[in-house]
Amino acid sequence: MTTTDETVQVDQEALMAFVFRAVDEVGAALNSALVVMGDQLGYYRSMAEHGATTPAELAERTGTDEHYAREWLNAQAAGSYVGYDPETQRYALSPEQAIALTDETSPAFVPGLFQIAHGTMRDTPAILEAARSGTGYGWHQHNTDVHVGCERFFRPGYLANLVDAWLPALDGVVEKLQNGGRVADIGCGHGASTILMAQAFPGSSFVGSDYHRESIDTARERAREAGVTDRIRFEAADATAVDGEGYDLITMFDCLHDMGDPVGAAHHVREVIADDGTWMIVEPAAGDNVEDNLNPVGRVYYGFSTLLCTPASLSQEVGRALGTQAGPARIRDVVNTAGFSRFRLAAQTPFNNVYEVRP
Ligand SMILES: C[S@@+](CC[C@H](N)C(=O)[O-])C[C@H]1O[C@@H](n2cnc3c(N)ncnc32)[C@H](O)[C@@H]1O
Numbered sequence: 363m364t365t366t367d368e369t370v371q372v373d374q375e376a377l378m379a380f381v382f383r384a385v386d387e388v389g390a391a392l393n394s395a396l397v398v399m400g401d402q403l404g405y406y407r408s409m410a411e412h413g414a415t416t417p418a419e420l421a422e423r424t425g426t427d428e429h430y431a432r433e434w435l436n437a438q439a440a441g442s443y444v445g446y447d448p449e450t451q452r453y454a455l456s457p458e459q460a461i462a463l464t465d466e467t468s469p470a471f472v473p474g475l476f477q478i479a480h481g482t483m484r485d486t487p488a489i490l491e492a493a494r495s496g497t498g499y500g501w502h503q504h505n506t507d508v509h510v511g512c513e514r515f516f517r518p519g520y521l522a523n524l525v526d527a528w529l530p531a532l533d534g535v536v537e538k539l540q541n542g543g544r545v546a547d548i549g550c551g552h553g554a555s556t557i558l559m560a561q562a563f564p565g566s567s568f569v570g571s572d573y574h575r576e577s578i579d580t581a582r583e584r585a586r587e588a589g590v591t592d593r594i595r596f597e598a599a600d601a602t603a604v605d606g607e608g609y610d611l612i613t614m615f616d617c618l619h620d621m622g623d624p625v626g627a628a629h630h631v632r633e634v635i636a637d638d639g640t641w642m643i644v645e646p647a648a649g650d651n652v653e654d655n656l657n658p659v660g661r662v663y664y665g666f667s668t669l670l671c672t673p674a675s676l677s678q679e680v681g682r683a684l685g686t687q688a689g690p691a692r693i694r695d696v697v698n699t700a701g702f703s704r705f706r707l708a709a710q711t712p713f714n715n716v717y718e719v720r721p
Pocket residue numbers: 501502512513516517548549550551552553554555571572573574577599600601602614615616617620621622623674678
């Protein structure tokens with residue numbers, strides 16, 4: 363124990379434990395770029411396809427320089443993202459690592475989360491300025507890795523849960539969609555959720571909207587690729603100005619807290635939803651109190667809240683800044699203020715709370 367002054371005592375062991383924890387985290391921070399590298403250069407896919415590899419083989423198969431492949435493999439092995447066998451001097455993915463790092467249809471797929479995190483961190487200088495001035499930084503101002511990473515992070519979870527678990531958890535919604543319902547997906551980004559619903563319910567009609575015009579252009583392209591343009595229309599519009607009326611189902615996936623004026627958006631939903639319609643709000647998993655969210659998932663979301671979602675909300679009119687960890691009470695407050703009378707938590711996953719809201 364070292365005494366630094368009369369009152370403060372520093373436990374050297376605790377200090378060094380903290381320093382080593384920080385070293386581990388700097389490794390993790392660098393790993394966000396390394397995972398993006400492995401994803402975008404095709405390193406992981408090559409390893410999943412060809413099995414145990416040397417740096418030279420990996421470099422040759424991916425058309426990259428061996429020096430980079432070697433250092434990347436060593437960094438990945440040190441972080442337990444790949445295995446290393448000193449006998450053969452080969453590096454390999456376990457079956458579980460191969461799924462998590464290459465299978466975009468698995469809810470365990472993680473490169474999308476790294477891509478959005480890495481893209482978000484690249485825009486940190488702008489966020490520092492915004493924090494000083496108290497202004498915001500819009501979703502549309504970020505680099506493309508934020509938009510594509512968001513799509514690739516969320517889509518596997520929607521694929522696993524939306525049609526099979528979340529919609530069936532809502533009262534009477536599946537029947538309405540099977541019989542041909544009207545659906546608006548607000549803040550749809552690249553349209554992953556809209557397209558999955560359109561594929562599952564070919565007799566219903568879907569409008570996907572987002573204020574970010576480039577995201578809507580991408581959503582239209584994705585709908586063409588999926589062959590669902592006969593039942594989907596995408597439009598660039600703020601949540602407070604979405605077209606149409608009498609919607610049986612209105613959905614918002616991970617976007618209410620990003621909006622500057624969530625109450626204004628909720629008022630608009632109240633105007634365009636059918637009297638017996640359902641509003642499904644999917645938000646990041648969170649409890650109402652800070653202490654409920656002091657866990658690994660909450661840590662990730664508070665990080666995104668600081669660097670991405672809160673600045674996004676502050677960049678818009680009103681700037682309500684609900685925060686990524688808003689929790690059920692604050693979301694209920696928003697919908698009640700807009701005149702909705704029924705609110706319940708209908709489903710949950712480790713990453714999401716799914717709310718059912720009705721007039
Ligand atoms: C985290 S992304 C989620 C995108 C998509 N729903 C998904 O799950 O992949 C948040 C989305 O909200 C959109 N957004 C933010 N403010 C909005 C507003 N006022 N009106 C409409 N969309 C908005 C952003 O453009 C962005 O596409």
